[in-house]
Amino acid sequence: xxxINVESMxxxxxxxxxxxxxxxLSHTWGEDEVTFREFCDLESLELSQKxxxxxxxxxxxxxxxxxxIPYAWxxxxxxxxxxxxxxxxxxxSMFEWYRLSAENLYVCRWFRRGWTLQExxxxxxxxxxxxxxNLRVLKSDPDAIEQLSRMTGIRQRVLQFTDRIWNTxxxxxxxxxxQRETTRLEDQAYCLFGIFQVxxxxxxxxxxxxxxxxxxxxxxxxxxxxxxxxxxxxTQPKYRGFLARSPAEFxxxxxxxxxxxxHVLWSRQSLEDFSITNKGIRIHAEIVQISYGDQHMxxxxxxxxxxxxxxxxxxxxxxxxxxxxxxxxxIISQYNINTFDNKQIYLAKDIDDQKSHKVDIxxxxxxxxxxxxxxxxxxxxxxxxxxxxxSWNSNGYVSEYCDSASGLAKPTSHFxxxxxxxxxx
Numbered sequence: 001x002x003x004i005n006v007e008s009m010x011x012x013x014x015x016x017x018x019x020x021x022x023x024x025l026s027h028t029w030g031e032d033e034v035t036f037r038e039f040c041d042l043e044s045l046e047l048s049q050k051x052x053x054x055x056x057x058x059x060x061x062x063x064x065x066x067x068x069i070p071y072a073w074x075x076x077x078x079x080x081x082x083x084x085x086x087x088x089x090x091x092x093s094m095f096e097w098y099r100l101s102a103e104n105l106y107v108c109r110w111f112r113r114g115w116t117l118q119e120x121x122x123x124x125x126x127x128x129x130x131x132x133x134n135l136r137v138l139k140s141d142p143d144a145i146e147q148l149s150r151m152t153g154i155r156q157r158v159l160q161f162t163d164r165i166w167n168t169x170x171x172x173x174x175x176x177x178x179q180r181e182t183t184r185l186e187d188q189a190y191c192l193f194g195i196f197q198v199x200x201x202x203x204x205x206x207x208x209x210x211x212x213x214x215x216x217x218x219x220x221x222x223x224x225x226x227x228x229x230x231x232x233x234x235t236q237p238k239y240r241g242f243l244a245r246s247p248a249e250f251x252x253x254x255x256x257x258x259x260x261x262x263h264v265l266w267s268r269q270s271l272e273d274f275s276i277t278n279k280g281i282r283i284h285a286e287i288v289q290i291s292y293g294d295q296h297m298x299x300x301x302x303x304x305x306x307x308x309x310x311x312x313x314x315x316x317x318x319x320x321x322x323x324x325x326x327x328x329x330x331i332i333s334q335y336n337i338n339t340f341d342n343k344q345i346y347l348a349k350d351i352d353d354q355k356s357h358k359v360d361i362x363x364x365x366x367x368x369x370x371x372x373x374x375x376x377x378x379x380x381x382x383x384x385x386x387x388x389x390x391s392w393n394s395n396g397y398v399s400e401y402c403d404s405a406s407g408l409a410k411p412t413s414h415f416x417x418x419x420x421x422x423x424x425x
Contacts (some may be wrong), residue, residue: 003071022071023064026119095194098122116181149297174250241350280346
């Protein structure tokens, strides 16, 4: 870890955990930042005196010295970005570095950047400065905590006590990043490593795959089903896998859980175990058949660790024992329960638009229709055998699953009844 000596204004290297006392500057990058190579090279350092980024480094060191803090860390010039190994170590360790800092100097321009989320959460001592380097507020001030909570959607107790992060639902932590932006698409995932205590290789160029890998790493060490509790807008395909494609899809999570607390009528009994496989997410699931308005659908029961109620996610059978999300825009929290079914299934991690269309066609073709023979037909069909016997009524319909007038089967996630017919002699 490279630190700036605030007296000599030179970089010195230290190996964690043997670190001196240091302050950190948290800021948003501009176009004229001082790089690691420029800071190390005396000639380049003289040329960089004119850069605006140089002034940020100088003021950080002055403020640290005023507080008897001998070292400072600034991400623009304290990471050798030409070394992929050093860059990877820095990003995987950054949350811990912010947590261990004696003081964090936050240039309070705006709160919309992805990387500044961990910089807000990790430090115990955090000072906010305006663009003229005037101290505006301390993170520890009660009024500041309240205002920060409103601005960021992060609970006050989490802002006050860093260790509360680890007891917060995965879905809620994702929602903190839902309104934040990053320059690189992959950084939507990489900037969250510390918040989920995840370490994984960084592969710039992988696009949205980075966020999927992040969720897979979280699942390996956590059975919090709130990771499945995301929603998307109406332009998305009808069918999706169970992993979100960006933090933005968790934006509605806080409202969702409040709604669930108000309306869901039965409590969870236990948290389900689930794991990542090459077939999908393997889970011993509770499939719940529900009536929702005039619809009948299968849903996955999601137990949320932080409160005693559940959320239901509509699902559709895809292939073998693999299921997809049947409606990526709605997570049900008000329903009438029909039946339960406990079994091991696989949840598709993601499906593309083409596969979603195929699932839609399959779903429509699988809505069974019973044969109705017109009175003038030259033959008559007689039901010969049926299964299960108790499900069939005298009109030839499966009473629990069919509309009594039309004979149309109500949509379900699995096969419910069958019969064989013959022509009357």
